[in-house]
Amino acid sequence: MDYTLSVNHYICDHTTPFPEFAGIVAEAGIAQVGVTRAALTEMGVPALARCLKDNGLGVSALCSAGYLTGNHPQDRSDYSDDEMIDIAAELGAVTLTTISAGAGDPSRPFAEAYARVESRLADLAARAEKKGVVLGLEPIHPNSILGRGCINTIAHAARLVAPHANAKLLLDVNHSWWDPDFPAILTSAPETVVNIQLCNMTFGDDGTVGRDTLAAGDMDMGRMIRDLMAGGFRGPFEFELFPGDLRGRDLQTLITGYAEDFAACVAAA
Numbered sequence: 001m002d003y004t005l006s007v008n009h010y011i012c013d014h015t016t017p018f019p020e021f022a023g024i025v026a027e028a029g030i031a032q033v034g035v036t037r038a039a040l041t042e043m044g045v046p047a048l049a050r051c052l053k054d055n056g057l058g059v060s061a062l063c064s065a066g067y068l069t070g071n072h073p074q075d076r077s078d079y080s081d082d083e084m085i086d087i088a089a090e091l092g093a094v095t096l097t098t099i100s101a102g103a104g105d106p107s108r109p110f111a112e113a114y115a116r117v118e119s120r121l122a123d124l125a126a127r128a129e130k131k132g133v134v135l136g137l138e139p140i141h142p143n144s145i146l147g148r149g150c151i152n153t154i155a156h157a158a159r160l161v162a163p164h165a166n167a168k169l170l171l172d173v174n175h176s177w178w179d180p181d182f183p184a185i186l187t188s189a190p191e192t193v194v195n196i197q198l199c200n201m202t203f204g205d206d207g208t209v210g211r212d213t214l215a216a217g218d219m220d221m222g223r224m225i226r227d228l229m230a231g232g233f234r235g236p237f238e239f240e241l242f243p244g245d246l247r248g249r250d251l252q253t254l255i256t257g258y259a260e261d262f263a264a265c266v267a268a269a
Contacts, residue, residue, distance in 0.1 A: 003234045005030045007034070011241045018051065031056075037079060062084060064096070064097035068116060069101040069117060070116070071104040082127060085131050095135065095194045096135055100137070102146045102149060117151060137161050138170040139151055173201065184227075190233040199212060200212045213254060214265060215257070221261070221265050224265075239258040
């Protein structure tokens with residue numbers, strides 16, 4: 001069964017150069033990477049593009065743009081949205097990850113934040129469309145509704161992207177595992193989804209929730225991947241962990257293990 005795998009650069013800390021990361025991904029037989037602002041800052045766009053080409057890697061997602069409510073300005077430092085659109089076009093990214101940002105002041109009606117997102121997403125989509133760039137709007141777990149993302153449900157995000165031909169959904173298991181439309185939307189409307197960010201989830205007895213590898217977490221990833229692919233979606237399936245999730249484990253082993261674990265899940269399904 002054909003499918004496309006990717007690994008997001010967020011898995012690396014500042015001690016791992018992007019070329020080393022790219023080499024590990026390519027050696028694992030994985031076709032794409034998610035590119036972060038940190039990678040752009042580290043290498044600059046021309047050198048990064050050469051590195052990707054030298055390793056035979058495509059770009060599943062450029063992370064990230066939008067922050068549409070204006071409540072997360074630090075995430076727009078270094079590169080403006082227009083610059084990120086241009087870079088996504090230059091790198092041939094499958095999508096430009098788009099974050100709503102949080103509602104901010106909880107004393108104000110959330111409807112105001114939702115209206116800002118709708119208006120600013122329309123503007124961003126129009127600018128991206130001119131460059132042939134697809135936006136991937138990512139619903140964010142409601143625990144982060146005030147700070148990082150006020151668009152929390154798949155249904156809400158789907159309504160927002162529907163008017164725009166070049167806007168789709170980017171779904172992160174870490175943020176959407178709880179949503180009643182996940183993973184059912186991959187069967188009912190797979191064409192609306194541009195990227196799936198994958199990890200397994202861990203649920204502690206003390207209420208803590210975390211990310212882990214496909215094989216190490218608490219969820220049945222074989223079943224989930226079967227459900228994700230049931231409607232015809234074949235990727236990119238982008239592995240996303242962060243340095244704190246590694247807990248001393250070797251980066252190369254984790255990346256190679258992702259390809260092996262995904263193949264095992266597909267075979268089981």
